[in-house]
Each structure stands twice: as structure tokens, then as C-alpha cells.
Amino acid sequence: MTILDGLQMAIRSILANRTRSSLTILGLLIGVSSVIALIAVGQGAQEGVKARISNLGTDLLFIRPVASSSGNVRGSANSGATIFAEDAEAIRNASIPGILHVAPQLNFNAQAIAGENNQQVSIIGTDHEFLPARDLIIESGSFISEKDVKNSALSMVLGSDIASSLFLEDDPIGENVRLSFGGGRISFNFRVTGVLQEIGGESQQDNYVFIPVTTLQSRIRALRNTSGNTIINQITLRSSPGINQDSVSTLVSDFLTAHHNKQEPDFTITSQTQLLEAASKVNAVLTLLLGSVAGISLCVGAIGVMNIMLVSVTERTREIGIRRAVGATSPDIALQFLLEAVTLSVCGGLIGIIVGIAGAELVNEKEILGEVMTTVIQPWSIILAFFVAVIVGIVSGIYPAYRAALLDPIVALRNE
Amino acid sequence: MITLNSISKYYETEAGVVSALVNINLSIGESEFISIMGQSGSGKSTLMNIIGCVDRPSKGQYLIDNIDVGTLSDSNRSRLRGKLFGFVFQSYNLLPRLSAIEQVELPLLYQQIDNRKERAIQALISMGLSDRIHHTPNQLSGGEQQRVAIARSLVVNPKIILADEPTGALDTKTGLEVMRIFNELVQKQGISVIIITHESNIAEQTNRIIRISDGKIIEDTDKIVKVKA
Ligand SMILES: Nc1ncnc2c1ncn2[C@@H]1O[C@H](COP(=O)(O)OP(=O)(O)OP(=O)(O)O)[C@@H](O)[C@H]1O
Ligand SMILES: [Mg+2]
Numbered sequence: 001m002t003i004l005d006g007l008q009m010a011i012r013s014i015l016a017n018r019t020r021s022s023l024t025i026l027g028l029l030i031g032v033s034s035v036i037a038l039i040a041v042g043q044g045a046q047e048g049v050k051a052r053i054s055n056l057g058t059d060l061l062f063i064r065p066v067a068s069s070s071g072n073v074r075g076s077a078n079s080g081a082t083i084f085a086e087d088a089e090a091i092r093n094a095s096i097p098g099i100l101h102v103a104p105q106l107n108f109n110a111q112a113i114a115g116e117n118n119q120q121v122s123i124i125g126t127d128h129e130f131l132p133a134r135d136l137i138i139e140s141g142s143f144i145s146e147k148d149v150k151n152s153a154l155s156m157v158l159g160s161d162i163a164s165s166l167f168l169e170d171d172p173i174g175e176n177v178r179l180s181f182g183g184g185r186i187s188f189n190f191r192v193t194g195v196l197q198e199i200g201g202e203s204q205q206d207n208y209v210f211i212p213v214t215t216l217q218s219r220i221r222a223l224r225n226t227s228g229n230t231i232i233n234q235i236t237l238r239s240s241p242g243i244n245q246d247s248v249s250t251l252v253s254d255f256l257t258a259h260h261n262k263q264e265p266d267f268t269i270t271s272q273t274q275l276l277e278a279a280s281k282v283n284a285v286l287t288l289l290l291g292s293v294a295g296i297s298l299c300v301g302a303i304g305v306m307n308i309m310l311v312s313v314t315e316r317t318r319e320i321g322i323r324r325a326v327g328a329t330s331p332d333i334a335l336q337f338l339l340e341a342v343t344l345s346v347c348g349g350l351i352g353i354i355v356g357i358a359g360a361e362l363v364n365e366k367e368i369l370g371e372v373m374t375t376v377i378q379p380w381s382i383i384l385a386f387f388v389a390v391i392v393g394i395v396s397g398i399y400p401a402y403r404a405a406l407l408d409p410i411v412a413l414r415n416e
Numbered sequence: 417m418i419t420l421n422s423i424s425k426y427y428e429t430e431a432g433v434v435s436a437l438v439n440i441n442l443s444i445g446e447s448e449f450i451s452i453m454g455q456s457g458s459g460k461s462t463l464m465n466i467i468g469c470v471d472r473p474s475k476g477q478y479l480i481d482n483i484d485v486g487t488l489s490d491s492n493r494s495r496l497r498g499k500l501f502g503f504v505f506q507s508y509n510l511l512p513r514l515s516a517i518e519q520v521e522l523p524l525l526y527q528q529i530d531n532r533k534e535r536a537i538q539a540l541i542s543m544g545l546s547d548r549i550h551h552t553p554n555q556l557s558g559g560e561q562q563r564v565a566i567a568r569s570l571v572v573n574p575k576i577i578l579a580d581e582p583t584g585a586l587d588t589k590t591g592l593e594v595m596r597i598f599n600e601l602v603q604k605q606g607i608s609v610i611i612i613t614h615e616s617n618i619a620e621q622t623n624r625i626i627r628i629s630d631g632k633i634i635e636d637t638d639k640i641v642k643v644k645a
Binding site: 001002005012016318319321322323324325326327328329330331332409410413 | 465468470471490491494495497498499503509510511513514522523525526527528568572
């Protein structure tokens with residue numbers, strides 16, 4: 001018997017039992033398609049996060065405070081947070097090679113009142129270098145100027161979303177916005193000097209209000225510690241394009257540690273590259289997890305194939321006897337059942353690929369539970385799923401085929 | 417051509433050892449038309465299955481053309497079986513869903529013989545089934561199914577056709593027709609045909625009758641003839 005004859009025979013037996021074959025194929029199909037679709041979802045999430053991070057540009061470094069580990073604490077009220085607004089100034093003045101821009105960032109919430117509109121806003125207290133550091137573009141008016149910073153001016157710049165929600169269609173430039181802090185105990189009138197161009201994407205970036213950090217520092221006592229410094233949330237550094245961020249990071253770290261009069265850094269510097277790596281790691285785990293779930297369903301499909309093949313061997317005992325009587329050897333019989341299992345798996349695999357791709361395309365760019373889902377189909381996942389399906393077919397066909405081959409022809413023939 | 421020397425077959429069951437065949441000595445040559453008779457359970461089918469290399473004896477020696485079948489591997493026995501023997505069964509034993517021509521092609525496929533279609537059609541025509549070539553078993557009468565089965569047993573040009581109660585499920589007229597076909601094969605093609613039957617009018621049409629009782633041969637007309645001669 002040639003493989004071709006065997007294949008023909010296998011296809012006939014599969015067609016002879018359509019319902020059963022379809023259900024078996026369905027089991028594998030679900031396995032294969034979920035491997036492809038779920039890996040596409042995992043990969044989509046990964047690319048999404050990557051895109052979000054690289055949206056900021058890849059040349060960024062962030063300095064953030066760390067909660068001091070026990071022992072180093074100097075008993076200060078703010079001992080946990082250890083970077084200050086003046087640190088940004090110091091780094092800037094140090095002219096560290098490879099650093100283009102330095103911008104402090106103090107995050108703060110306040111109530112914004114503009115005419116009839118009154119809403120909670122997120123404020124970033126920063127200075128004039130925030131615009132080039134973050135690579136933002138001004139839509140109208142101007143960003144916080146060096147002079148504004150020096151004078152602790154009551155000027156503000158609006159993100160595009162917050163501008164339209166506070167002023168609707170009106171031009172906000174020159175208008176007054178009242179910001180009230182600390183539950184209304186302190187409030188100031190700010191004048192809008194500029195509106196940023198829309199950034200888009202899923203981040204909240206278009207919802208920020210920017211004011212000079214010095215304004216906050218000098219006007220709100222609660223933000224100053226005993227030595228008059230203001231603790232800030234982070235410092236953004238923009239490094240020269242293409243420069244080795246690790247070496248820049250070391251220079252800054254050494255400088256700031258010395259500046260703080262410390263032996264060990266009491267802050268962390270994360271580069272955009274590191275963030276990307278960390279995010280990739282998290283998402284690789286997610287992809288692995290989704291892939292495993294899909295892999296399990298593939299296994300269930302495989303067990304289905306084995307189950308059906310075992311039933312088939314039992315049901316077709318007499319057929320096996322007849323085939324043996326007309327000269328089939330045990331390997332012939334084994335090959336026949338093996339080919340049936342493999343044909344079922346290949347069918348399941350091929351249809352699974354189509355369904356998997358279609359499924360991934362279907363949810364791509366669709367909003368699900370308020371999140372826009374992106375899927376990225378990985379060619380390797382298609383190849384992997386298909387080969388796993390075929391190997392699964394072979395593996396789950398071997399045992400039934402072996403059982404069929406072992407059947408004594410006389411027992412098979414006497415079986416009624 | 418084939419020789420059975422002291423062949424015995426035992427089955428171990430919970431109720432003890434069942435002797436299906438005891439010390440059988442038998443030789444069969446070419447162009448013989450033999451019937452095996454005996455009561456139900458006497459061991460007829462067991463004997464036939466051993467002859468056809470489907471079953472194996474518990475004891476004794478079985479020679480085909482001086483080859484000791486007991487020494488052959490399972491696969492070699494399968495090939496030998498496919499080449500030398502054609503099987504015909506009481507219940508036809510056609511594969512469901514296969515058309516007549518595909519049934520007949522089956523032994524050719526396993527033996528990798530070329531011109532399968534032509535040979536199968538030829539065999540079916542010789543059985544008078546030229547207009548039933550693409551019918552499946554459930555579209556054929558009992559007699560037609562049995563003729564497809566005979567065509568299947570014939571198509572590889574076997575030396576011996578083994579038929580276990582081939583007329584058992586057929587009416588008298590169709591049964592006689594099957595016997596006529598067998599007789600013709602013996603006469604014209606030199607094939608030996610061994611049938612098992614319960615009907616003496618069927619057995620009478622063969623040239624040699626072997627009677628079995630409790631696994632032993634109690635009469636073999638071949639020997640009687642030889643003794644007489
Ligand atoms: N697998 C087995 N295990 C135990 N006993 C068996 C087995 N196969 C056959 N036998 C016994 O061997 C004996 C001979 O069986 P066999 O089928 O050869 O009889 P038979 O002459 O063909 O009968 P029938 O005319 O009813 O077909 C019977 O007593 C049967 O019960
Ligand atoms: Mg019998």
C-alpha cells in the first residue's frame with residue numbers, strides 16, 4: 001500500500017463519518033485558532049504599550065525618588081521622597097554631556113473654574129524645558145517661559161482636551177482660570193498663555209494643565225519642606241539622540257548623589273529603553289499566559305482526536321479483520337489509522353489557522369470593555385500552531401494505530 | 417501443496433482448556449474441490465482459519481509449498497495469506513460504503529499489484545457483475561454480494577479459495593449458482609476450493625468431503641478413494 005492509497009482511504013473513512021469527524025476537527029480547530037488569536041492579542045497589547053512608551057520618544061530618562069530603605073533616614077518629615085525642584089536646576093547647570101533638556105515635574109490635583117465650567121484637573125508643575133524635553137508642540141499662544149518661571153507667574157498652558165472641555169469652542173488664550181487647591185482653602189487666578197497640540201493615543205496627556213513649578217513652590221507653603229525645597233515627583237531628561245543612555249544615566253546618578261551629599265543614590269533613574277524592556281517582559285508573560293491557555297485547549301483537541309481514533313478502532317474491528325484477511329499487514333493497518341488521525345489534525349489545523357486569523361482581525365481595533373483592542377498576528381504562532389496540531393495528530397494517532405495493528409486477525413474476524 | 421502435520425488448537429478459558437482441533441493430519445493439492453462438514457462447534461472454522469494463515473495452531477506443523485508457516489513473521493504471513501488464499505464468508509464480509517470495484521481492488525492495493533482497475537473490473541465481469549461495478553453492498557442482493565466477495569478472493573489469482581459456509585445465507589438457486597462458479601474455478605483455473613457446509617446436497621457437489629467431530633477428522637473421502645484405488 002502506498003501513502004497515497006492510504007491517504008485516499010483515510011479521507012474516505014473521515015467522510016464516511018461526517019458528524020464525528022467534524023466534531024473532532026472542531027476540537028482541534030478551537031485549539032489552533034485560539035493559539036493564533038490569543039497570541040495575537042498578547043502581541044497586540046505588547047505593541048500597544050511599546051507604542052505608548054515610544055510616543056514619548058526613546059531618548060528620555062526619568063529620575064524618580066525612592067522610599068529610603070531603613071538606616072539612611074535622616075528623620076526629616078519628607079524622608080521618603082528625595083528629589084527636589086532645585087535638583088533639576090542643578091543638573092541643568094552642571095552641563096552634563098549628552099543631556100539636552102532637563103525638566104522638573106510636580107504632579108498635583110486641583111479644581112479648575114472657568115466661567116460656568118468647574119472641573120477636577122491634573123496639574124503638572126514644571127518649567128520652560130518641559131516642552132522640548134517631552135517633544136510637545138504648542139498649538140496656539142506660548143508655553144511657560146523662562147521669565148514665567150523666574151517670576152513665579154500665574155500663567156498656565158492647557159492640554160488640548162482640557163482646553164476644549166473648559167472653554168468649549170472659545171479661544172482660551174488670555175482667559176482666566178481659577179485653580180483652587182486643598183479643598184478650596186487656597187485659590188489663584190491663572191491666565192491661559194498657550195494650548196498644546198493634540199497628542200492623541202490612549203494616554204491622558206491631553207488632559208494636563210501646566211503651570212510653572214516655582215509658582216506652586218512659592219505660593220503654597222505646604223509644598224515646601226523646612227529647608228525651603230519642594231519635593232517633586234520626577235525629573236525628565238532628554239538625552240542626545242542615539243547616545244548610550246546607560247552612560248548618561250551613570251553620569252547623572254553620580255552627579256546627583258554627590259549633590260545630595262549621599263554615598264548611595266536616593267533616587268532611581270529609568271531610561272526609556274529600560275521601561276520598554278520592562279514592559280516587554282510583562283507582556284511576554286501575558287502572551288505566554290494566553291498562549292498556555294490556548295495550548296491547553298489544543299491538548300484537549302488532541303485528546304479528542306485520540307478518543308475518536310480509539311472508538312474508531314473498536315468499531316471497525318471487523319473491518320480490520322477483513323483487511324487482514326485480504327493481505328494487509330499490521331503496518332498497513334497502523335498506517336491507515338495514523339493517516340486518518342493526521343488528516344483530521346491537518347484539517348483542524350488549516351481551518352484553525354483561517355478561523356484564528358479571522359478572529360484576530362475581527363477584534364482588531366475594536367473597542368472591548370472600553371479599551372481599544374489591537375491584535376498583531378504573529379507568523380510564528382501560525383506555524384507553531386499548525387505544526388503542533390500535526391504533531392498532536394501523529395502522537396494521538398500512534399496509540400490507536402498501534403492498538404489496531406496489534407489486533408489478531410482471527411479475533412478481528414470473529415468479532416461480530 | 418499444503419500439509420498439516422499433527423495440528424492441534426487449544427483455547428484456555430476460565431472453564432478450562434477447550435480443544436478446538438486435535439491432531440489433524442491433512443494434505444491438499446491443486447485443483448481440489450473439498451467440503452468440510454461437521455456439527456456446530458466441531459472445529460471447522462478453526463481448521464479453515466489455520467489453513468488460511470489467519471489463525472495459528474497451538475501445536476503441530478503447517479507446511480505450504482514446503483515452507484513452515486510457523487516460522488514466518490506476522491507481516492510475512494500476511495503477505496503469504498494475501499497471495500495464496502482468497503476468503504469467502506457466510507456473511508460476505510464486504511466493507512460497508514465501498515463500491516464493488518473498490519472491494520475487489522482492496523487485495524491488489526495491499527499487494528501493490530498494478531492495473532488495479534482493469535483487474536478488478538475483469539474479476540467482476542467474470543462473476544457476471546458488469547452492471548454492478550459501482551454499487552455499494554447495501555445496493556446489492558445477497559447473491560450479488562457473495563459474487564463480489566468471490567471476485568475479491570479471485571482477483572489476486574490465489575492457489576486456494578477458502579469459503580466458510582458461502583451458501584449459508586443464500587437461497588437454494590443462488591447457492592447452486594455459487595457452487596457452479598467454484599466448480600468452474602477448480603476445473604478451468606486449477607484453483608483449489610475448500611468450503612464449509614452443513615448441507616449435504618452442497619457437499620455432494622465437491623470431490624472430497626472431510627468430516628470433523630470434536631476437533632478430529634472422522635472421515636476423509638480422499639483417503640477412502642485412495643484406499644479403494
Ligand atoms: N477464542 C476462543 N476461545 C475459546 N474457545 C473458542 C474460541 N474460538 C473458538 N472456540 C471454540 O472452538 C470450537 C470450534 O469452533 P469453530 O468456530 O471452529 O466451530 P465451527 O465448527 O466452525 O462451528 P459452526 O458450525 O457453528 O461455525 C468451539 O467449541 C468454540 O467454542
Ligand atoms: Mg464456523
